[in-house]
Amino acid sequence: MKQIEVVAAIICREGKYFATQRGYGEFKDCWEFPGGKIEAGESREEALKREIREELDTEISVDTFLTTVECDYPAFHLTMHCFLCSVRSGHLVLKEHENATWLNREELGSVDWLPADVEVVKELVGEK
Numbered sequence: 001m002k003q004i005e006v007v008a009a010i011i012c013r014e015g016k017y018f019a020t021q022r023g024y025g026e027f028k029d030c031w032e033f034p035g036g037k038i039e040a041g042e043s044r045e046e047a048l049k050r051e052i053r054e055e056l057d058t059e060i061s062v063d064t065f066l067t068t069v070e071c072d073y074p075a076f077h078l079t080m081h082c083f084l085c086s087v088r089s090g091h092l093v094l095k096e097h098e099n100a101t102w103l104n105r106e107e108l109g110s111v112d113w114l115p116a117d118v119e120v121v122k123e124l125v126g127e128k
């Protein structure tokens with residue numbers, strides 16, 4: 001099966017987490033943590049900073065590794081490395097996503113996450 005390796009940024013501010021809604025493609029309208037595929041020669045941290053610059057016009061610091069999630073989708077196997085991050089500069093401009101919101105721990109369950117992200121959310125709310 002096809003393997004995809006991605007990095008995802010869980011951007012935190014004042015006890016809230018930044019979630020984005022996909023504006024295109026197979027998973028349109030699902031919620032995710034922004035990020036994307038690691039390119040050849042990039043470290044995970046470099047890939048994440050580049051993706052957030054491209055998608056949100058924002059510079060982040062990659063603060064702490066949270067978890068790696070493995071998830072089987074019908075068409076591929078996903079490995080997703082998740083990091084807690086914070087904004088260094090920029091205003092999280094939505095260049096690719098159709099919507100975004102800040103969610104506190106209690107609100108994390110209120111949006112329709114991509115399958116892999118359900119595991120990440122469990123980790124964040126302390127169920128795992």
Ligand SMILES: Nc1nc2c([nH]c(=O)n2[C@H]2C[C@H](O)[C@@H](COP(=O)(O)OP(=O)(O)OP(=O)(O)O)O2)c(=O)[nH]1
Binds near residue numbers: 004033034037117
């Ligand atoms: N970025 C991101 N991708 C996720 C998450 N959860 C999840 O299942 N995915 C899946 C959806 C996509 O199939 C894949 C990442 O693709 P992507 O579209 O963000 O990556 P990309 O921008 O580098 O690639 P592309 O659109 O050029 O194909 O991982 C998540 O929280 N964040």
